[in-house]
Amino acid sequence: MPNNLLSINNLKVNIEDKEILKGLNLHIDHGEIHIIMGPNGGGKSTLAYTLMGHPKYEIIDGEIEFEGELINDLAPDKRARKGIFLSFQYPEEIPGVTVEEFLRTAKTSVSGETQKLIPFKKLLKEKMEQLEMKDEYASRYLNLGFSGGEKKKNEILQMSTLDPKLAILDETDSGLDVDAIRIVAEGVKNFKNEKNSILVITHYNKLLDYLQPDYIHILLDGKIVKTGGIELAKEIDERGYENIKAEFSSK
Template sequence: MSKKLLDIKNLHSRVEEAEILKGLNLQINKGEIHIIMGPNGAGKSTLANVLMGHPKHEITDGEIIFNDENINDLEVNKRAKEGLFLSFQYPEEIPGVTVENFLRTAKSSITEEKQGIFAFRKILKEKMELLEMDESYATRYLNQGFSGGEKKKNEILQMAVLEPKLAILDETDSGLDIDAIRIVSKGVKTYSSDDNAILVITHYNKILDYLEPDFVHILVDGKIVKTGGVELAHEIEEKGYEEFKRELS
């Protein structure tokens, strides 16, 4: 059985008239953790949105093969059912919908199986304990009045409950203190298994200390220009992205 989960081939995309992705290639296998880093405006969040099927992002060339299926034209909800998950950089507040009800409804929709209230509550409690979240969060309205750190933890809680095949985490670590990064990283590593994969988009090296990724990719001007290990992130910390930008010019 193939371990290949995601295969992006020569991907080009645009928003209105602006070309953002300009021939991006990336392959992710089951059991792997990948990190994407790059300067502002390189296309990191665009890649996440294109993978998830954001309607404002038009694919103009290339293929996204997920689980051996071309998903270029697949609707967002169907991508979610296939096992794609995107944690938002700026999670929305949804008044009137509790965290528990939102997650139980989402789980039912993804699995197409009704989630019993008490059985689901037990699972939710276990996941929340892992992320050091107080039980009271389950009864709060989704993200309303949450701190930045609480919103990011809640995104990881969604991932843990929905159990996607590929989790795309868009700057989950931004705005977090060291303790919160440690807790979020623990949740990500606990979720990681031989049957799924994780793609983390980040500006910071600190989360790499906890995640121990398999690959680090540098994204500049809509393309992945270099791939390596954690040492690549340390190189960026020391020298910045200028060297990679010059290689493109």
């Protein structure tokens, strides 16, 4: 198995004729956790949606390769079957569909294998216990009446159950208290192994304390302008983005 999982080269993306990503480069190997940080409007969520194939986001230049295959024109459902997962910053409520029904259908669709009821119930119960979710969540309608923390936990439950090769988490930690952040972080750590990778978009250092990422990238004005380790996040926490903006604008 080649070690390179995701390779993004000179990616330029428009939304409604406005260029948001302006030549972004990023490479992720199997078994890594990458963090994307940056000020609002820099293109973080655009990157996430583009990787998942959202039709609103138009690739005008550059390449996205997943396990060596060009996926620029691949439909979202086919990307999901190849092992790409996106957790939503604002998860949708779906009345009439329970969490268990949704996940069992999604698992069948992504894996191409019918999920038998009893084994799937056992799998789901195990994953829910890891996230400290009560059994009755499985029978509730998807995200309907869920608190913000419950919705975010449910996104991690989906990731854990579907077992993608690349999990993209778009501000999964926003709006969570310290205990919920810890539980979400533990769910991410339990999921991670040498065969998958995680790309986390966040504004908060608290999650990073738990995850201990391999790389932190600063996304500014449509490009990744700086990459480092956990010390880079601490610098942002102390000084904000002004120094990096000044450094970037001087180049």
